[in-house]
Amino acid sequence: MAVSVIDTNSNQLTFRQRWNHYLVIITALLGLFAAANLRDNALYAVTPYINTTAGISALYPRNWLIDTTGDYIFRVQNASRVGFKTTIQVAVQAISSNTTTRNLVDALTLNRSQLLAAYRPLPADNAFTLPDGTQATSVNYTYAAINADPFLDTTPIVVRGVDILSIKRGQAVIITFLADSNSYEEDYRIFERFLNTLEF
Amino acid sequence: MSTYGPSFITPPADEQELYPYRPVWRSLSIETAILIGLVAIFYGGIGVFHLSIPVRIQSYLAVVLIFTPFSLWLLFSWWAERRIAQPRQHLISVVILTMLVANSIGLPLVDQFFQVDNWLPLAPAVNRIIGYTLTTGITQEIIKYIVIRYTIWPQHLRVRLDGVAYGIAAGIGYATILNIQYVTVNFAIPTDILAFQIFANYALHVSTGIVIGYGLSESLFSNPTPIFLAIVLLVGAVITGITIPIHAGLVNSSLSIDSVSAPKPLFGLGFSTVLLIGVSIIIAGLIRNADRLERESRAESKE
Numbered sequence: 001m002a003v004s005v006i007d008t009n010s011n012q013l014t015f016r017q018r019w020n021h022y023l024v025i026i027t028a029l030l031g032l033f034a035a036a037n038l039r040d041n042a043l044y045a046v047t048p049y050i051n052t053t054a055g056i057s058a059l060y061p062r063n064w065l066i067d068t069t070g071d072y073i074f075r076v077q078n079a080s081r082v083g084f085k086t087t088i089q090v091a092v093q094a095i096s097s098n099t100t101t102r103n104l105v106d107a108l109t110l111n112r113s114q115l116l117a118a119y120r121p122l123p124a125d126n127a128f129t130l131p132d133g134t135q136a137t138s139v140n141y142t143y144a145a146i147n148a149d150p151f152l153d154t155t156p157i158v159v160r161g162v163d164i165l166s167i168k169r170g171q172a173v174i175i176t177f178l179a180d181s182n183s184y185e186e187d188y189r190i191f192e193r194f195l196n197t198l199e200f
Numbered sequence: 201m202s203t204y205g206p207s208f209i210t211p212p213a214d215e216q217e218l219y220p221y222r223p224v225w226r227s228l229s230i231e232t233a234i235l236i237g238l239v240a241i242f243y244g245g246i247g248v249f250h251l252s253i254p255v256r257i258q259s260y261l262a263v264v265l266i267f268t269p270f271s272l273w274l275l276f277s278w279w280a281e282r283r284i285a286q287p288r289q290h291l292i293s294v295v296i297l298t299m300l301v302a303n304s305i306g307l308p309l310v311d312q313f314f315q316v317d318n319w320l321p322l323a324p325a326v327n328r329i330i331g332y333t334l335t336t337g338i339t340q341e342i343i344k345y346i347v348i349r350y351t352i353w354p355q356h357l358r359v360r361l362d363g364v365a366y367g368i369a370a371g372i373g374y375a376t377i378l379n380i381q382y383v384t385v386n387f388a389i390p391t392d393i394l395a396f397q398i399f400a401n402y403a404l405h406v407s408t409g410i411v412i413g414y415g416l417s418e419s420l421f422s423n424p425t426p427i428f429l430a431i432v433l434l435v436g437a438v439i440t441g442i443t444i445p446i447h448a449g450l451v452n453s454s455l456s457i458d459s460v461s462a463p464k465p466l467f468g469l470g471f472s473t474v475l476l477i478g479v480s481i482i483i484a485g486l487i488r489n490a491d492r493l494e495r496e497s498r499a500e501s502k503e
Contacts, residue, residue, distance in 0.1 A: 016422055016424065020424070020426050020427075020429040023429065024430045024433050028345075028433060031334050038331055042323065067282050077324070
């Protein structure tokens, strides 16, 4: 087998060799920059939701399923999540002039302890501030989500949730975030971005 | 006294040209053939004849399988270098450095920064190819490039095939780290499926390592256009970008309204083998052609 052995001077690079190395680094940096943009477009893309009747607007993650048929203004769920679907829900409740946030928290706790399995409230934060400066109360809790379908032989999932309650213009706005406790921290960033865009 | 009898005229013996370097393609063929054989044995034993491996042994077997490509490379490439006249230096350094950089930069960049598993598997086919090319492909190839470029280039490159040998070393290093990560994430995976995945990683990273190594050799010996290495990097990244979704599509079971098909690991094995052989043949042809052109130009300049 014939081969070509070439004597090279290791210290002297030609103009082309030097620029070959510069350009490969530049190409890689441009590629990684484009990749970061692609990721942002895919992961952080949003869809606007506007409800002029309730006076609420927000940007929710694209590809999440929206539902406006329940006893809430709207609810969005990450349908691609395996197991418990991460959920953000916004509800409005009319209140009297002497209703306090504490009354709302107690009502929610009573209601959920009857509906949700292994419901357990966690300490509340009365000094929660929404991104627009509105004062609110946040209530953390956990419960076990049990799939009632007998054909899906699954174990219960521990769900961690947070309710953010704020009273404004004679109505209580209840913003709820629910996620599998294993992915709660990761998904909470999505909820924070949602709160940043929420106007009511 | 002198005699003038008939003297025998013997033809001069053909001078056999000495090749003082380890033949890269032969070592690669042996390693690949043994790996394919191992995968076939595991598939035949577990997948076809349904032999059950005790759970206790499975974890040890997984560790052995993870390091099989690296061990084969040590035996047939690195150890073979020691038995020849002019061995390639620092091959093992390239492997270890690639492993360290892949583990400290490559994996966190792809898994945690780009989070490819959260958005690319659900994207349309073309977006998936572009996405994997720009995220996983560029990251993996630039790491192999930088490791080779700043360890052995250019002082340890004597012939074009040296670049390929170092590229294979970088590919083995990256594949080994990916294999370790795969087993730690999917600890209870069946051994035959693990063997298929290990071969897929090996084939992809050795193929792209060959491409990057060839590019670095050419940039030294042929003094090509300044965008040559950038194109080579993109070719390596595109190979990765195309291979990941196509391999996943071939191997994974499909789900439709009326049927669910079984996984097809043999398709993946065939695809990976064709990829490795195809890339090797193309690069071997390019190197042979470049060497021939160089010999001709030198012969012309002597005349």
